[in-house]
Amino acid sequence: MTVELFDTIIIGFGKGGKTLAGFLGAQGQKVAMIEKSKDMYGGTCINIACIPSKSLALQAEHIASHNFESWEERKKAYAMAIEKKDQLVSKLREKNFSNLDNNENVNVINGKASFLSKDAIKVTNSDNDSLIIKGKNIFINTGSLPNIPGIEGIQESKLVYTSTSMMAQKELPKHLAIIGGGYIGLEFASMYANFGSKVTMFEGTDTFLAKEDRDIAEEIKKVLDNKGIEINLNTSVQKIEDNQNSVRLSFSKNGKDDISIEVDAILVATGRKANIEALNLKAAGVNLSERNFVKTDDTLKTNIPHIWAIGDVNGGPQYTYISLDDFRIVRDQLYGDKKRTRKDRKNIPFSVFIEPPLSRVGLTEKEAKEAGYEVKVLKIPAASIPRANQINKTEGMLKAIIDNKTNKILGCALFCSDSSEIINIIKIVMDSGQDFTVLKDNIFTHPSMAEALNDLFAN
Ligand SMILES: Cc1cc2nc3c(=O)[nH]c(=O)nc-3n(C[C@H](O)[C@H](O)[C@H](O)COP(=O)(O)OP(=O)(O)OC[C@H]3O[C@@H](n4cnc5c(N)ncnc54)[C@H](O)[C@@H]3O)c2cc1C
Numbered sequence: 001m002t003v004e005l006f007d008t009i010i011i012g013f014g015k016g017g018k019t020l021a022g023f024l025g026a027q028g029q030k031v032a033m034i035e036k037s038k039d040m041y042g043g044t045c046i047n048i049a050c051i052p053s054k055s056l057a058l059q060a061e062h063i064a065s066h067n068f069e070s071w072e073e074r075k076k077a078y079a080m081a082i083e084k085k086d087q088l089v090s091k092l093r094e095k096n097f098s099n100l101d102n103n104e105n106v107n108v109i110n111g112k113a114s115f116l117s118k119d120a121i122k123v124t125n126s127d128n129d130s131l132i133i134k135g136k137n138i139f140i141n142t143g144s145l146p147n148i149p150g151i152e153g154i155q156e157s158k159l160v161y162t163s164t165s166m167m168a169q170k171e172l173p174k175h176l177a178i179i180g181g182g183y184i185g186l187e188f189a190s191m192y193a194n195f196g197s198k199v200t201m202f203e204g205t206d207t208f209l210a211k212e213d214r215d216i217a218e219e220i221k222k223v224l225d226n227k228g229i230e231i232n233l234n235t236s237v238q239k240i241e242d243n244q245n246s247v248r249l250s251f252s253k254n255g256k257d258d259i260s261i262e263v264d265a266i267l268v269a270t271g272r273k274a275n276i277e278a279l280n281l282k283a284a285g286v287n288l289s290e291r292n293f294v295k296t297d298d299t300l301k302t303n304i305p306h307i308w309a310i311g312d313v314n315g316g317p318q319y320t321y322i323s324l325d326d327f328r329i330v331r332d333q334l335y336g337d338k339k340r341t342r343k344d345r346k347n348i349p350f351s352v353f354i355e356p357p358l359s360r361v362g363l364t365e366k367e368a369k370e371a372g373y374e375v376k377v378l379k380i381p382a383a384s385i386p387r388a389n390q391i392n393k394t395e396g397m398l399k400a401i402i403d404n405k406t407n408k409i410l411g412c413a414l415f416c417s418d419s420s421e422i423i424n425i426i427k428i429v430m431d432s433g434q435d436f437t438v439l440k441d442n443i444f445t446h447p448s449m450a451e452a453l454n455d456l457f458a459n
């Protein structure tokens with residue numbers, strides 16, 4: 001078999017990988033982008049994660065504001081939302097493919113990559129045709145996959161879904177059970193409740209949103225309760241059994257066994273693991289971390305000097321914007337002053353896209369106090385914001401934690417409409433080391449959610 005040589009091989013069409021491919025191609029490098037599925041050109045975010053889930057969440061909000069009289073109408077509206085989401089995804093996938101395909105130095109190869117040695121990779125497509133390629137640098141950007149817990153009956157059930165298969169379902173479940181109360185669990189709970197499903201959630205730990213301050217978590221719980229979402233904490237799902245058109249889920253709660261409910265579908269949202277199974281990393285001698293992600297140093301190099309890992313697969317925070325930042329580190333290592341590393345990330349903001357979204361950056365009040373800061377805590381209800389009233393989204397609250405000694409912002413939790421935008425303003429103020437007063441006294445547009453920062457920090 002002939003061996004094709006490249007300057008750079010990128011395994012996986014993820015955010016970091018596709019951005020890197022475009023960049024290196026523009027520098028004149030001969031790049032191979034290997035993607036195992038044509039349906040995944042563009043990666044997880046645009047095909048099966050951020051973009052489709054947020055498209056559906058937005059449509060679900062619109063559907064919730066309609067007073068549909070019958071279940072049939074809701075079902076139809078849901079099927080249309082799925083179709084609209086599919087159209088959006090197709091458009092983005094084509095665009096992502098052509099962005100790289102039009103780059104004369106980038107060769108998109110469809111097939112599953114597997115290491116033969118630290119230098120050679122075998123790529124096998126769905127027709128079982130294969131080729132062998134070699135590259136001076138190799139980047140693993142294969143993302144993550146759902147963690148499926150070892151619950152009796154879970155593999156056999158036809159009514160158990162992951163976030164990917166759930167978003168492909170055209171039939172709206174009347175009653176949806178969700179295992180896991182993290183990002184995906186909460187976002188899908190909020191979304192399916194808005195579509196009209198009854199949602200029952202099962203979280204293993206005994207504290208709702210354990211990483212958040214209790215006042216924020218309670219406010220979120222109140223909003224989810226109002227949507228009719230039932231949240232069961234300290235639960236362990238023990239067994240799943242399909243019936244004719246439904247599925248029985250048996251669980252224990254607070255140590256009490258043998259409780260069960262009958263639902264129409266079950267979503268499993270219990271975290272995601274590194275997508276490395278097909279890679280045969282042993283052949284390359286690449287080390288894994290204790291959590292079974294690809295182990296890298298802070299410049300994203302593995303123990304094999306020319307093999308790197310970027311995105312979810314390296315065990316960093318699982319966000320598209322972190323995969324993109326991994327690209328920036330690599331760009332700097334290859335073409336810059338080699339100074340940028342993972343350690344440079346100051347305050348990583350995040351948003352959980354429930355309705356309204358929760359966005360946070362920096363420390364919680366609890367974390368700040370535990371770290372020994374003397375804090376000033378500022379809070380306002382979302383209902384006090386003119387824009388929130390104008391758009392009829394008055395649920396939620398905003399909270400900031402200030403270092404009393406320095407006037408610096410230590411952290412901020414925004415549970416309000418548009419918080420996923422506004423949190424980025426706070427991040428910039430924190431990163432640039434400005435006092436909180438810069439937000440108190442700044443000129444912001446009106447009516448906007450951002451102007452609430454004047455009030456929050458004047459409070
Ligand atoms: C439902 C859901 C919602 C999310 N929402 C958000 C959000 O709102 N905001 C946010 O920032 N993050 C969100 N995330 C997380 C985000 O999607 C991921 O962090 C991000 O997509 C990871 O990108 P990546 O660069 O690591 O690789 P990916 O985009 O995961 O790309 C990996 C690619 O590698 C391919 N591949 C795997 N193995 C092989 C192989 N052996 N050979 C060839 N190709 C291979 C895969 O097919 C895939 O296309 C969400 C995740 C999920 C599941």
Ligand SMILES: NC(=O)c1ccc[n+]([C@@H]2O[C@H](COP(=O)([O-])OP(=O)(O)OC[C@H]3O[C@@H](n4cnc5c(N)ncnc54)[C@H](O)[C@@H]3O)[C@@H](O)[C@H]2O)c1
Nearest residue numbers: 149180181182183184185203204269270271272318351352
């Ligand atoms: N808005 C966003 O940025 C966004 C949205 C969705 C997903 N994501 C990313 O995707 C990742 C995966 O999301 P996720 O929700 O699957 O994981 P997660 O880690 O956010 O939450 C998993 C939850 O499941 C619980 N759990 C684990 N095993 C369980 C079991 N057997 N029974 C009951 N509960 C159990 C955990 O205690 C945890 O609360 C996230 O960590 C996040 O980085 C990001």
